[in-house]
Amino acid sequence: MSLVLGIDTATDVRVGLARDGVVVAREVVEDRRAHAEQLLPLVRAALADAGHTVADLTAIAVGVGPGPFTGLRVGVAAARTLAEALGLGVRGACSLDVVALDWAGRPDAPAGEFAVVADARRKEVYWARYAADGSRVAGPFVTAPAEVPELPLCGPGATLTGREAAGPDALDAGLLAASTDRLPDAGLVPLYLRRPDAEVPTARKSTLLQPRLAMMGNR
Amino acid sequence: MSGPLILGIESSCDETGIGIVRGHELLANEVASSVEEHVRFGGVVPEVASRAHLQALVPTLRRACETADIDLSEVDAIAVTAGPGLMGALVVGLTAAKALAVALDKPLYGLNHLVGHVAVDLLDHGPLPQPCAALLVSGGHTSLLGVNDITGDIVELGATIDDAAGEAYDKVARLLGLPYPGGPVIDKAAADGDPHAIAFPRGLTAQKDLARHRFDYSFSGLKTAVSRWVETRRRDGLDVPVADVAASFQEAVCDVLTAKAVDACEHLGTTDILLGGGVAANSRLRALLEERTAAAGITLRRPRPALCTDNGAMMAVLGAEVVTAGLRPSSLDIGANSGLPVSTVLV
Numbered sequence A: 001m002s003l004v005l006g007i008d009t010a011t012d013v014r015v016g017l018a019r020d021g022v023v024v025a026r027e028v029v030e031d032r033r034a035h036a037e038q039l040l041p042l043v044r045a046a047l048a049d050a051g052h053t054v055a056d057l058t059a060i061a062v063g064v065g066p067g068p069f070t071g072l073r074v075g076v077a078a079a080r081t082l083a084e085a086l087g088l089g090v091r092g093a094c095s096l097d098v099v100a101l102d103w104a105g106r107p108d109a110p111a112g113e114f115a116v117v118a119d120a121r122r123k124e125v126y127w128a129r130y131a132a133d134g135s136r137v138a139g140p141f142v143t144a145p146a147e148v149p150e151l152p153l154c155g156p157g158a159t160l161t162g163r164e165a166a167g168p169d170a171l172d173a174g175l176l177a178a179s180t181d182r183l184p185d186a187g188l189v190p191l192y193l194r195r196p197d198a199e200v201p202t203a204r205k206s207t208l209l210q211p212r213l214a215m216m217g218n219r
Numbered sequence B: 001m002s003g004p005l006i007l008g009i010e011s012s013c014d015e016t017g018i019g020i021v022r023g024h025e026l027l028a029n030e031v032a033s034s035v036e037e038h039v040r041f042g043g044v045v046p047e048v049a050s051r052a053h054l055q056a057l058v059p060t061l062r063r064a065c066e067t068a069d070i071d072l073s074e075v076d077a078i079a080v081t082a083g084p085g086l087m088g089a090l091v092v093g094l095t096a097a098k099a100l101a102v103a104l105d106k107p108l109y110g111l112n113h114l115v116g117h118v119a120v121d122l123l124d125h126g127p128l129p130q131p132c133a134a135l136l137v138s139g140g141h142t143s144l145l146g147v148n149d150i151t152g153d154i155v156e157l158g159a160t161i162d163d164a165a166g167e168a169y170d171k172v173a174r175l176l177g178l179p180y181p182g183g184p185v186i187d188k189a190a191a192d193g194d195p196h197a198i199a200f201p202r203g204l205t206a207q208k209d210l211a212r213h214r215f216d217y218s219f220s221g222l223k224t225a226v227s228r229w230v231e232t233r234r235r236d237g238l239d240v241p242v243a244d245v246a247a248s249f250q251e252a253v254c255d256v257l258t259a260k261a262v263d264a265c266e267h268l269g270t271t272d273i274l275l276g277g278g279v280a281a282n283s284r285l286r287a288l289l290e291e292r293t294a295a296a297g298i299t300l301r302r303p304r305p306a307l308c309t310d311n312g313a314m315m316a317v318l319g320a321e322v323v324t325a326g327l328r329p330s331s332l333d334i335g336a337n338s339g340l341p342v343s344t345v346l347v
């Protein structure tokens, strides 16, 4: 028997389980600010609901984004640490790829290329472009919503473009767990796409100017 | 065999620490630091630190188990820093700790980082006389504590109201053209300088301040005073005596730190004080505190330097105390708390 745990925290908190390739659990906490709090209780709940314990797991799959960094790291840290402690293999998938694979397998799948879009905050979106079979042809990118190409759109951030959206609007962690062999290996480093916000200090602010101006004002 | 086998995880700032203890016996203390990645920014960049924690976690965990020569399955409980610290950084360690607790089916203890700085001395000097005072000085914190019971009764007597002492060192180092982190380089530069060359201000020591801030610290005014002094010299075309500035600045910092620490002991009626945190390695702070505590008949305890900086062993040994005291484990749904008060030892 194979029992794969799927974890994704690129948007909210999602956990899935696939036994011999068949999804047996899908759990979601629709909270985008409680990844650290909710993920591990959700993993435990998913296993219990499916009648399993962690000892039954045979592999772990994790969504590596793109997504807001702090939440995204929770899923990756959990997956890596669980795998280490349980002596299991762990594989990362681009979270947008999972949504694309989902849509490509549905009856309402687009006939041609499409894009998957997620919220990147700061008035930007993460997106990638896919062929009709769900394989990624470009991306992932982080851009203004207006730069997303005129294609059929799905995903948790599709409506941020102001255009019509169809297909799945969230990642299915059960599908992530069941499809590890069909999803390209994205490694285990989150797909940050942005550099850390940090400024290299340049000219120092003068501390002389301020007190002198203040003294003048006092007169 | 004495005491529980505890694995401790620390990720509140820029060090990823995994420590393993059995009771008060240190078995492993592995630390991966991202300090090099922050040098060009002149201070810790939270997102850079958080990314580094994620990368360092599993390799550091692996090293700690090898050093301690244990298998993870032998561990009795997982202890982890739940706060205070940088939110994005804390979350990585907390998540890893929860994952270990679930994978190993062992209890989780979310603990206070500051109390860990006190507890770590148990590894070097055994049981702590209680009550005692503790002075914690680092890049992230400057606190004066009264420790009645390390597992649950700690009062914050005072803390910095602006910059941490270590931060002031970083800023003054940058002003003098010295590299980050500022602590060790200022300490070194000060060795050749005259600590009485320049009379820099001692924050919150004036009579009017003592009423409300008897045990609090402030280093922002000192930093500005150093900056103005240096800029005035430069404006007037005079060269800056780096050693004298460093020594005089350091003297001002250490004078206030130690004077208030001794006052705190008298206030608590204790003759024991513990010095912890990264700045505890500072030579002048150590010397001055030794001198003043000795004069006041106070016994000074200080863990070895490798245990003063942030590490996992401090959380592990605090975890061992909490487990031994029979306190309940943390819930699996606890969050990280960047402003966790020191009065909350266990979340």
Ligand SMILES: [Zn+2]
Pocket (backbone or CB within 6 Å): B113, B117, B138, B140, B141, B277, B278, B309, B310
């Ligand atoms: Zn610390």
